[in-house]
Amino acid sequence: MNHNIAQTLPDTARIYPERTGLISKTARGYRSWTFKEMDNITDWFAHRLSERGVKRGDRVMLMVKPSLEFITLTFALFKLGAVIILIDPGMGYRNLLRCIGQVEPGVFIGIARACLFKLIFPGPFKTVRISVCVGPCFGLFSNSLAVEKAEKSSSYGTSFPTAEMHADDLAAILFTTGSTGPPKGVRYEHSIFQAQLKLIRDYYLIGPDDIDQPAFPLFALFSTGLGACSVIPEMNPAKPAQVDPARFVKTINAYRVTYSFGSPAIWNVVSSYCLEHKIELPSVKKILMAGAPVPGELLARTMSILPDDAEIHTPYGATESLPIASITAREVLADTWEKTRTGKGVCVGKPLPSITVKIIKISDEPLENWDETLPLPDYETGEIVVKGPVVTRGYENNDRENQLAKIADGEEFWHRMGDLGYFDENGRLWFCGRKGQRVITGSGTMYTICCEALFNEHPAVFRSALVGLGPPGKQVPVIIVELRDKTVKMETLVAELQHIAQQNEFTRQIKHFFVHPNFPVDIRHNAKIFREKLGTWAAGKLSVPDGNEQEQP
Amino acid sequence: MPADILYPFAAKKISLHGHNLSFLDQGRGKVIVMLHGNPTWSFYYRNLVSLLQDNYRVIVPDHMGCGFSDKPQDYSYTLKTHIDNLQTLLAELGIEKFSLVVHDWGGAIGMGLAVRCPERVESIVVLNTAAFRSQRIPLRISICRVPILGDLIVRGFNGFARGALTMAVTHEMAPAVARGYLQPYDSWAHRLALLRFVQDIPLTPKDESWQDLLEIENGLAQFQTTPMLILWGGRDFCFTSYFYEEWRQRFPGAESHFFPDAGHYVLEDAFAAIAPLITAFFHKHIRP
Numbered sequence: 001m002n003h004n005i006a007q008t009l010p011d012t013a014r015i016y017p018e019r020t021g022l023i024s025k026t027a028r029g030y031r032s033w034t035f036k037e038m039d040n041i042t043d044w045f046a047h048r049l050s051e052r053g054v055k056r057g058d059r060v061m062l063m064v065k066p067s068l069e070f071i072t073l074t075f076a077l078f079k080l081g082a083v084i085i086l087i088d089p090g091m092g093y094r095n096l097l098r099c100i101g102q103v104e105p106g107v108f109i110g111i112a113r114a115c116l117f118k119l120i121f122p123g124p125f126k127t128v129r130i131s132v133c134v135g136p137c138f139g140l141f142s143n144s145l146a147v148e149k150a151e152k153s154s155s156y157g158t159s160f161p162t163a164e165m166h167a168d169d170l171a172a173i174l175f176t177t178g179s180t181g182p183p184k185g186v187r188y189e190h191s192i193f194q195a196q197l198k199l200i201r202d203y204y205l206i207g208p209d210d211i212d213q214p215a216f217p218l219f220a221l222f223s224t225g226l227g228a229c230s231v232i233p234e235m236n237p238a239k240p241a242q243v244d245p246a247r248f249v250k251t252i253n254a255y256r257v258t259y260s261f262g263s264p265a266i267w268n269v270v271s272s273y274c275l276e277h278k279i280e281l282p283s284v285k286k287i288l289m290a291g292a293p294v295p296g297e298l299l300a301r302t303m304s305i306l307p308d309d310a311e312i313h314t315p316y317g318a319t320e321s322l323p324i325a326s327i328t329a330r331e332v333l334a335d336t337w338e339k340t341r342t343g344k345g346v347c348v349g350k351p352l353p354s355i356t357v358k359i360i361k362i363s364d365e366p367l368e369n370w371d372e373t374l375p376l377p378d379y380e381t382g383e384i385v386v387k388g389p390v391v392t393r394g395y396e397n398n399d400r401e402n403q404l405a406k407i408a409d410g411e412e413f414w415h416r417m418g419d420l421g422y423f424d425e426n427g428r429l430w431f432c433g434r435k436g437q438r439v440i441t442g443s444g445t446m447y448t449i450c451c452e453a454l455f456n457e458h459p460a461v462f463r464s465a466l467v468g469l470g471p472p473g474k475q476v477p478v479i480i481v482e483l484r485d486k487t488v489k490m491e492t493l494v495a496e497l498q499h500i501a502q503q504n505e506f507t508r509q510i511k512h513f514f515v516h517p518n519f520p521v522d523i524r525h526n527a528k529i530f531r532e533k534l535g536t537w538a539a540g541k542l543s544v545p546d547g548n549e550q551e552q553p
Numbered sequence: 554m555p556a557d558i559l560y561p562f563a564a565k566k567i568s569l570h571g572h573n574l575s576f577l578d579q580g581r582g583k584v585i586v587m588l589h590g591n592p593t594w595s596f597y598y599r600n601l602v603s604l605l606q607d608n609y610r611v612i613v614p615d616h617m618g619c620g621f622s623d624k625p626q627d628y629s630y631t632l633k634t635h636i637d638n639l640q641t642l643l644a645e646l647g648i649e650k651f652s653l654v655v656h657d658w659g660g661a662i663g664m665g666l667a668v669r670c671p672e673r674v675e676s677i678v679v680l681n682t683a684a685f686r687s688q689r690i691p692l693r694i695s696i697c698r699v700p701i702l703g704d705l706i707v708r709g710f711n712g713f714a715r716g717a718l719t720m721a722v723t724h725e726m727a728p729a730v731a732r733g734y735l736q737p738y739d740s741w742a743h744r745l746a747l748l749r750f751v752q753d754i755p756l757t758p759k760d761e762s763w764q765d766l767l768e769i770e771n772g773l774a775q776f777q778t779t780p781m782l783i784l785w786g787g788r789d790f791c792f793t794s795y796f797y798e799e800w801r802q803r804f805p806g807a808e809s810h811f812f813p814d815a816g817h818y819v820l821e822d823a824f825a826a827i828a829p830l831i832t833a834f835f836h837k838h839i840r841p
Contacts, residue, residue, distance in 0.1 A: 275836040296828070297604055303829035304836075333825035338600055342559060457561045459580040459606040484607060485581055499563060 004165040005193040006042075006078030008225040013039035016208060021224060023255055024068050024232040027136075038072055038224070044150040045076035046160035053130050054107050056081030056163055059173070061105035061128070063089070063114035066217040066232050068147055069134050071224055073109060078190075081163030082107070084172040086218070090238030090523040091175070091183060093121070099175050099183050100124040102397055112137045112144075167191035173396050174218075176319045177524040185396035186319050195354070195389035197225050199323060203352055204286060204313060206259060211283075213252055215240060215262030216524075231255045241265040241526035245273030252281055259286035263525035264294045267302045274305040281305055287312045290323075291525025293346040293431065293449065295456075296337035299329040316348035316431065320405070321391040321415055324357065325349045325429050336428075341457055343450040343504060345421060345430035355388035357429055358414070359422055362438070362445070367416070370409035378425055381432055381447065384417040391415045420447055437531045439468030439477050441509055446477055448531060451507050454500050460485040460493060463519060466510075467535035469542060478512040478538050482519045490515070514538055559733050560599050564621055567645055569638050572628070575621035576614040576642060580606035583675070583839045584648050587613045588639070590657020590682065591750035592714040593818070594620025596733050597656065600824055601831065609835065612651075614642055616662070618746020620737050630749030632762040636665035649673060652839055654831075656680040657792070657817070658750055661766060668772030676780040676838045678831060679800055679807075681792045681817050685770040686763070688756060691790050693720075697751045707748040714738045714747060721817035723788050730821070773803055780838040781807035784827055786819030808834065 012021070017036035024031065033041070054060065060082045064070045077084050087099050101124030108118060108125060109132045118125050133141035150156055165171075172188040200206055200222055208227035214220040217237050220230045234247045240263045248270055251257070267289060274280065284306050294314050302312055312329035315322070327336070327349030336347035351357040358375040359382040360367075367374075376382045385407065393413065394402045407414040420432045433448035440446075448466045455464040462484035468475030479497065494513050501510040516537065522528035566573045577595055579602055587598045595602075595613040602611050615622040616635050628634075639662060643651065652675045655663040660682025667674045697703040697713060706712040718731050726734075738744050755763040781804050785797040794811070801809055810830060815822035 275833060276840075278837065297607060297832075300604060300828035300832045304833035306829075330825040333828050334823075338559065341603060342561065454561065457603065496563065500561065503561070 002162065002164050003167045003169070003190040003194060004078060004081070004162050005171060005190050005197070005225065006075045007162045008197070008227075009035070009042060009075045010039050010159070010162065012208070012224075012227040016227060019208070019227075020229050022068055022071060022230050022232070023251075024066075024230075025234055026068075033068060035227070038068070038075075040157050041068070041147055041150050042072040042075045042079065043158060043160040044153060044156055045073055045145065046079045047155065047158065048145055049076060049082075049109075049132070050080060050160070052132065054080055054082055058082045058107050058130075059085060059103055059105045060107040060109060061085045061087075061100060061103075061125075063087075063108075063110035063117075064134055065111060066214075066220060066237055069145075070217065071220055071230070072147075073134065073145075074221055075224070076160075078171060079160055079162050081165060081169070083170045085175075085185070086172060087175045087183075088177060088238055088524050091177065092523070093117075095183055097121055097124045099185065103173055103185055106130070108132065109134060109145075111135050112140060115141050165190045167194075168393075174319055177522045177528075184398055184401055186392050187394055187396050188392060192390060192392055193225070196322065197222060199352055199354070199390060201226050203323075203326065204259075204288065206286075210258045210285075211255060213248075213255075213257040213260045215243070215248075215260060215266050219261040229255075231257055235266075238523065239526065240524075241269065241521075243269055245270045249274060249279055249281065252284065253279075256283040257281075258283055259288065260284065261288040261290070263291040263527050264289050264298055265291075265521075265526040268298055271298070271302045271305055275301065279305065280307075282307055285310050288315055289313070290315045290317070292522075292527035294332075296333055296340070299332055299337075303329055303333075314348070316429070317390075318417060318419075321386050321388075321417070323352055323390070324355055324386055324388075324417075325351050327428070341453055343453050343506065345432040345447070345450050347424075348421075348429050348431050350427050351386075351429065355386060355390070357423075358385050359383065360385055360416075362420065362435060364435070366403040367407045368403075370407050370414055376422075378423045381420055381422045383435055384419045384421045384429070384431075385414045386417060387412060387414050434531075437467075439466055439475050440472040441468070441475050441477060442473065443509065446506065446509075451477075451479070451510070454504055454507055455479055455481060455497060458493075458496060458500065460488040463529065465516075465519065465529050465531050465534045467531050467538055469535065469539050476512065476542070477510045478514065478542065479510050480514045480516050480519075480534050480538055482516055512538075512542055514541055559729055560596055562599075562602065564595075564615075567642055569617070569641055572617060572623040572625050574614060574617055574623070574638055574642060576612060577602060578646065579611045579613075580609055582609045583835075584610045584612060584651040585654060585835065585839075586639075586643070586648075586651050586663070587611065587654040588656070588659030588663045589613075589616070589619070590659045591619075592717055592738065592747045593657070593734060594737055596620065596736075597818065597820060598654070599733075600828075601654065601820060604828055604832065605835065609839075612643070612646065612648070614639060615737075616658075616746070618749065624743050624745060626742060626745060630746050631753055632661055632665060632755075632765050635662045636669070636765075639663075639666050640669065650675050652676040652678070652835065654678040654680065655682050655684075656820070657682050660684045661769060664773065664776075665765065665769050667776065668769050671772070671775050674776065674779055676835070677776065677782070678834065679781065679783045681786050681789050681796075681819050683792060683796050683799075684766075684773060685799065685803075686755065686766055687796070689793070689795060694751060694754070694791060697748070698754070703748060703751065707751065708741050708744040711735070711738060711744060713751065714744065717817075720790065722821050723786075723814055723816040724822050726821065777804055777806060780834070782830065782834045783807050783809035784819060784823075784830065785809070785811050786815030786817055786822055787811055787813035788815065789817040789819075791817060 013035040021035040104127040133144040137144040210228040212223040317324040520530035664684035812823040
């Protein structure tokens with residue numbers, strides 16, 4: 001059996017040749033393509049790339065914006081058996097260059113801007129043998145590949161054979177956002193994509209009758225793989241919080257979009273805009289909101305612009321393993337949100353079918369072998385570890401991280417999420433924060449999500465962050481808040497935050513409170529709080545002596 | 554889990570004729586006043602307060618004798634007194650325009666204030682309540698009105714507050730939530746107002762609050778153009794669907810939703826369905 005994930009496109013094109021597979025804005029306005037056309041363009045690209053020497057196993061740095069070209073080039077490269085490297089351009093050029101250098105690409109494919117970038121910073125691209133410019137290049141780069149050329153070409157419509165791939169052949173390297181440490185390249189084999197497609201299809205019931213508006217480019221590939229139509233929104237996927245809600249909503253309603261995958265930062269902007277302008281989204285049946293914990297208020301607000309039978313899912317996972325667990329907005333609002341507000345963590349739902357999740361004792365050291373005594377009982381907080389077909393086997397060129405993240409279990413292995421959490425008696429998983437961001441004081445361990453929830457309840461507080469200053473074991477816990485209401489009096493605010501801290505056993509040790517004007521957040525979803533940066537910032541405001549003596553701010 | 558962790562709000566106090574009334578004053582913006590019934594207290598609205606306090610100023614009193622308000626033993630616990638207290642509270646806080654969320658007895662109290670100053674009311678959310686007369690009182694409640702027997706049931710066995718924990722919801726309440734409801738009603742003396750509320754239900758013209766309720770009822774028509782959202786739990790043995798239909802007849806322009814599987818404490822049973830409706834309603838009509 002051929003495990004090549006690219007085969008999903010010709011299969012769909014054979015069953016639904018005339019169905020619209022993609023709607024996207026071009027230089028001449030919106031255009032749509034049928035699955036047959038997408039398949040033809042994919043084949044044409046595959047032929048041209050093959051002619052230029054791109055072959056099985058080549059590592060291809062792909063720097064193309066979400067578009068028809070992005071989707072068809074990706075499928076073309078999979079067909080060839082090449083390995084695609086996908087990096088968020090939003091991570092900043094320094095990180096970007098480091099990531100590129102780390103994977104040693106042999107082929108570079110990019111839009112004109114990316115080609116210029118490569119000219120300016122040639123260092124990490126020194127392994128590149130073949131360089132291809134896509135789309136308009138203003139005469140700067142010769143022989144660019146363009147969809148227009150494909151459609152006029154005499155060889156358009158000549159099929160390209162899908163390379164025979166094994167389940168464990170590498171398909172892509174996806175980089176993490178680096179919200180905790182430097183970005184890491186995650187190895188995606190064809191079997192991982194296959195397992196993800198199957199989970200998304202079977203659990204979220206997404207298929208050929210759906211129309212997707214993916215706010216996260218990778219999801220457009222899943223939709224194409226599932227035979228669903230994708231509408232590419234007009235937005236910079238690297239800056240979801242800056243989405244233009246009017247445009248985002250316009251295409252949802254114009255093309256009767258049935259589901260969308262995106263970060264809570266997008267829906268925060270879009271739902272407020274819809275309520276303000278009395279816009280509803282009658283065609284939307286499902287929203288998948290992922291990337292960071294979603295507040296109950298945002299779930300309620302987003303539900304209010306959707307039809308009654310629509311559902312919001314908040315999948316839990318990470319680049320290394322997605323999706324792992326899932327919960328609906330209804331269950332959150334009816335049951336878990338209240339507990340979240342009282343510091344019980346964020347409920348991320350039950351593990352999805354075929355996924356096994358366990359909780360193990362917190363440790364920052366490598367764990368070589370699995371042992372049945374590792375899992376903790378219900379309600380005990382520890383590190384979340386996962387096993388299943390969507391869980392990736394390892395990082396690229398990073399033995400140290402592999403040792404820290406994987407636990408061998410006979411033929412199988414467990415992935416350590418680096419997240420802390422626990423199970424309740426109903427088998428639901430609760431997320432309590434990142435392992436690397438936990439605060440270890442002289443008297444115990446404090447979890448970011450649990451502690452912050454209590455302070456987020458203050459009406460003047462937009463969001464809060466718990467950071468620890470000083471060496472682990474002697475850390476001084478500090479709460480930093482970003483305000484919603486900036487007119488509040490400092491003394492009153494601090495007194496009220498102190499009152500909140502005193503009311504609860506697990507926050508009683510917090511004596512220091514700071515206000516930060518604008519929290520740094522992750523680049524992919526613009527929603528995860530960069531607590532490390534805040535810690536450095538707070539350290540500058542509070543000198544922590546080595547001993548247990550604490551200085552008043 | 555102690556109940557105060559489910560109720561993470563700093564309640565404030567105001568002295569009314571020598572007795573302290575406890576209330577929440579959370580957030581900023583347009584004012585929403587939430588009025589609880591019997592035998593609940595502002596705890597009933599805890600999830601709604603969290604939902605709305607980011608965008609609105611939310612005022613939630615505990616009626617005198619309830620929640621964390623004082624429980625004077627020699628006090629006129631009547632509809633009129635409760636309305637007077639609410640009116641004084643809003644005046645002391647300098648609140649002019651406001652919206653109402655009312656439940657159970659909160660309906661008569663809230664609409665009682667509304668008819669006194671109709672021009673100040675911006676919008677109304679109605680949850681399993683009445684503000685008009687009715688002879689439809691279930692046996693379970695009328696038993697509580699019988700002298701001595703009622704005292705024993707309501708104040709001795711805490712039968713009203715405790716009974717409500719199972720009779721007013723269709724989904725079993727989490728133990729911490731149940732404890733939260735009962736927390737202020739921990740002694741014979743503290744349950745006085747619960748009994749007085751039941752005794753104050755006006756069923757005949759001889760009852761003390763009959764005339765007050767009649768005036769409220771007669772004043773309801775003037776709110777036909779006020780934005781109104783009616784949310785109803787269908788499995789309420791006291792405020793049955795008969796009351797729901799009466800609200801809808803009196804306010805044909807209101808947006809209404811019926812939750813057949815929810816009980817009298819409709820916010821407990823159907824919060825997931827109600828939260829988006831209330832969010833949209835206030836956003837549409839009073840905009841933060």
